[in-house]
Every structure is written in C-alpha cells, then in structure tokens.
Amino acid sequence: MKQKPTKAMIDIETMDTLPSSAIVSIGCVLFDESGVSDHRFYRNIDLYSSMAAGGTTGAETIQWWMNQSSQAKQQLLESPVPELQGLKSLTEFLRKNLDERGEIWANGISFDPVILESGYRRHGMNAPWMHWQLRDFRTEIKRLDPTDSLKQKPTAHNALADAVEQAERLVKAWNW
Numbered sequence: 001m002k003q004k005p006t007k008a009m010i011d012i013e014t015m016d017t018l019p020s021s022a023i024v025s026i027g028c029v030l031f032d033e034s035g036v037s038d039h040r041f042y043r044n045i046d047l048y049s050s051m052a053a054g055g056t057t058g059a060e061t062i063q064w065w066m067n068q069s070s071q072a073k074q075q076l077l078e079s080p081v082p083e084l085q086g087l088k089s090l091t092e093f094l095r096k097n098l099d100e101r102g103e104i105w106a107n108g109i110s111f112d113p114v115i116l117e118s119g120y121r122r123h124g125m126n127a128p129w130m131h132w133q134l135r136d137f138r139t140e141i142k143r144l145d146p147t148d149s150l151k152q153k154p155t156a157h158n159a160l161a162d163a164v165e166q167a168e169r170l171v172k173a174w175n176w
Contacts, residue, residue, distance in 0.1 A: 004099040005030035005037050009137065009167040011159045012112050013076065015047065015057040015065070019118045022047055022055030023083060024076050026090055026116070027159030030097055031167040033174055041093040042160040046080040053083055053122040072157040084123045087116070091128040102133065107166055109134045137166050144173035 010028045014021040028041040051057065065073060081089070094102075106112035113134055117127045141150075150169045 004097060005039065005102065006032045006099045007103045007105055007135075007167075008094060008098050009105045009163040009170070010112055010116070011107065011163040011166065012115060013157055013159050014061065014115055015050075015055070016061050017058060017111075018056055019114045020054065020056045021061075021115045021118070022050035022057055023086070023115060023119050024050070024080075025159040026086055027161070027163040028090065028093065029160065029163045029167050031171060033171065035171055036164060036167045039093075039097045040160060040164070041090060043086040043089055044076055044078055044080040045083050045086045049082040049084070050119070053119075055083065055119065055122065069156055075158060083119060087119055087123060087125065090116075091125075094128045103135045104129045104133045105135045105137050105166070105170070107137045107162070109136045137170060141166075141169060141173060144176065145169070150176075 008028055008030050010026070012023055012027070013025040014023055016022060023045045024047055025044045026041070030037045030039040104113060113127070113129070120127045141148075145151075150172050152165050152169065
C-alpha cells in the first residue's frame, strides 16, 4: 500500500448496548482491496473515566462479561487510558493514516460508530468521520460469503483482533 489506505475497520468493547455505553476498548486497522496494513490502533479505556463522562453500563452486558474468559477480562485492564485521551488518539490515528475520504467499516454501523460518536459528544468533540463514510461489514460479508466459509477465530473479545479478523475476511471475500 503506497498511498494512504482507503478503509478503516473499527471494533469496540463496551459495558452496555445502548448508544450511551461506556467504552472499554477501541481497535482499528487500516486496509484496502489489496490487503490489511500494519497500521493498527488499540487502546483500553479506563471504565471509570468513561462512566464519569456519562457512559452507561447495563446489567446484562456486565453479566455477559462476567461469563467471558479470564483472558478476555484481563486484557481490558492492561494500560487503560482516559476515554478522552483514547478518542483523541483514535482521531489522530485516522487523520494521520487514512485517506481523508476513506471509509469507516464496522460490524454493524448501528453499534460501534454510534457508541463512539456518543463518546465523542460526551467530550464536546465530533467523530472523525462523516455519516456517508460509514460501511457495514456484516451486510457486505453476508452478501459475499453467505455461508461464513471465510470466518476465522480471533482472540475472544479483543477489539483489535476482531477488527483485523473482519478486515481480513472482507479482503478475502472481495478477492474470492
């Protein structure tokens, strides 16, 4: 990839399913039709900072996290940063590395981008993308690979591993 990548796959982990959810990790990888780049972003977000800014938690989501592997829970505690710092870092990463008209992909544009946009608003900021840049991985992969034959097994509930796996599947499906 000689030019700036034209696509970013974003994945997050949260403590609720509402748009106001507290964010606990953000992962992002850049890619295009030729492959997945080494440009990767990952931040664990301090839960208390997200909640102090207005991020919500949901009992069902907390219960769900309690039933996850100790590895999945433990990795969320590694070097967390305040939510504001994590969001500013994501903005800087995208502005520095992604083509300005690049696409923002997520496993459903009604979850990850919406929660991130809510997080940005909590801090008086705008998300670093426009609505017309959002793309839905789930819809595209179902269209291209309806039997999930390209599905891989990423590290369970790691935002960066999930983003990389989704980008790799999409590139494979486009080149199938």
